Amino acid sequence: MIYPSGRAVWAAAAGAVPAFLVALALPSFWYLGLLWSCLLLAFLAVDAAAGRGRASLNASIDAPQQVGVGGEFSVQIAARHSGPRAAEARVGHDARLAPVSDSGGTLLPTPGGGSLDLRFQALRRGIASFDRLWVRWRGPFGLVWNQVVLPVESKVAVLPDVSSARGEALTLLQRATLAEGHAQRRAGQGREFDALKDYQPGMGRRMIDWKRSARHGKLLAREFRIEENNNIVLAIDSGRLMCEPVDGVPKVDRAVTAALLSAFIALKGGDMVSLFGFDARPRVSSGAVRGPASFAMIQKRAAEIDYSSEETNFTLALRTLAARLDRRSLVIIFTDFVDPISAELMLRTVGRLTERHLVLFMLMKDTELEGLADMPPRSGEDVARAVVAGGLLRERQVVIGRLRLLGAHVIEANHNRLGPALVERYLQFKQEDLL
Incomplete structure (x- = not known):
């Protein structure tokens, strides 16, 4: 693209005044006023030709x-x-x-x-x-x-910047004093060989170790254990409701910060962590990684979770996630809902997910609704707002109660305490051998 500079504009304006005076003083020689314009056009052509390259x-x-x-x-x-x-x-x-x-x-x-x-x-x-x-x-x-x-x-x-909350999470981790190398013993569910034991009636035939049984002259069965490197899945909903701001920051950003904080602690504790982002369909899916050095990769994949104006499709997202999990996992779902009707499809899918996995829902308290429900009734409009807000809060508690009946764990915390509350519950799961 070639266009005149400010110098060319000023030069053209400066030559217009003398040209007008020449035409006014010598009408028969009016064409002399065009000499400046022709000279300027020649210089412009030279400048344009010099722009080769x-x-x-x-x-x-x-x-x-x-x-x-x-x-x-x-x-x-x-x-x-x-x-x-x-x-x-x-x-x-x-x-x-x-x-x-x-x-x-x-x-x-x-x-x-x-x-x-x-x-x-x-x-x-x-x-x-x-x-x-x-x-x-x-x-x-x-x-x-x-x-x-x-x-x-x-x-x-x-x-997201997790440096402010990382210190508090490390303090919680030190308090819990995770026993490194501790193994969860659940016979028949793990993949890592633990020991041989005498075969007992009722055990599956696949558990029998035929070679060692022939060597010892009696039936011996293999006992397996679930290793310490549990599988942690951080599923973040980035749909329309999660993009609404809470105290000036979108909910999805607060969810990502809390998820990264828990990922940092889980990787420190030797567990495997994967990230899953979804709205109307799955958007981000990272493979399971292990070790503190993998936290940078989880951070980068978390940045790919974008804001969305679409409604969340829980059925497609959670079924896709369940199909990718080949072992018992802790599935942490960051989401939000308004009423039982909008959460009905989510409840149906969660029931299937809790049959095999440990499911934890992370919800942020709706401080705006709570403020409206507790507002002093100074006018009729205040009373109407309080009644509507109280009804929405009760419907929200109905959904939370149904989630717990389905076997899911639910944490409803303030937006500034979401990360520490998740870390505390995760460490509690570890101590109780629920993973």
């Missing part, structure tokens, strides 16, 4: 792979071209990022091109992207801008 322009963006919410980071733009070195650049970004000062500037000259450092701040969790890069430079007379729009693809994972 746009095809050889090559630019790149260097940005960090991940950054915390609210953090600032640097982005380096490097451009290489055969034309003039004095150039300007501007980068296009999405709404998750905001420039600290400006999103563009003048490229500092380097061998073969130029470079520019910009500062950005991460505003929202998710996968932020830089999608376009504008580079422009002037001709030798400064009358024409030569501009090129280059498509680029640079992504930055904006991760």
Whole structure:
């Protein structure tokens, strides 16, 4: 793209006044006033021709792979071209990022091109992207801008900040003093061989170890155990209800923060952790990982859980999740619901999931409804609001009661205590050998 610069506009405006005076003073020689315009057009043509080399322009963006919410980071733009070195650049970004000062500037000259450092701040969790890069430079007379729009693809994972709650979770972990290497003994359910025992009537024939039985002259059966590396699944609902804000922050962001906090503790304790995000259909699914070094990968996959305006399809999501689990797991579901009617399909699916797995629902207290229900009745409208809010809260408790009857565990905590409450319950499960 070629377009005139501000210098060309001012030059054209400056030449218009003398041309008008010449035409006014010498009407028969009016064409002399066009000499300045023709001269300016000639210089513009020279500047445009000097912009050759746009095809050889090559630019790149260097940005960090991940950054915390609210953090600032640097982005380096490097451009290489055969034309003039004095150039300007501007980068296009999405709404998750905001420039600290400006999103563009003048490229500092380097061998073969130029470079520019910009500062950005991460505003929202998710996968932020830089999608376009504008580079422009002037001709030798400064009358024409030569501009090129280059498509680029640079992504930055904006991760939630769990540093504030990590200290409290570590304190809870130290109190619990997880016994490393402790094994849960559930004969016939585990996969790890534990010991041989005398065969007893009623045991399955598949448990008999025929080779060792022949060696000892009596029937011996294999006893298995469930190892300590339990399978923890963090299922996060990112549907419409979970994208509503609580105290200025979307519920899904608070759920992701609590999930990452529990993942950090579970990986520290030797368990296996996987992440599952869904709304109208499954969106994010990570494989099970183990060890503290895998926490960075879980963080990055959590950033892929995006905001959604679609209704949550619990039937599709939970059935898909159940089909992928080949062993007993602790399934932690972060979700929200309004009334028993909207939660009916979820209740039907949960009943099948609790038959094999340990299911825990993490819910955030609706402080807005509780405030309306407790509001002093100063007018008729206040009474109506309190009655409606109280009815919604009672219906919510009906759904929670039905979940517990189906065998699921439910935690309803304040949004600022969601993570610590989950860690406490997880450690309690570990101590009671429920996983």
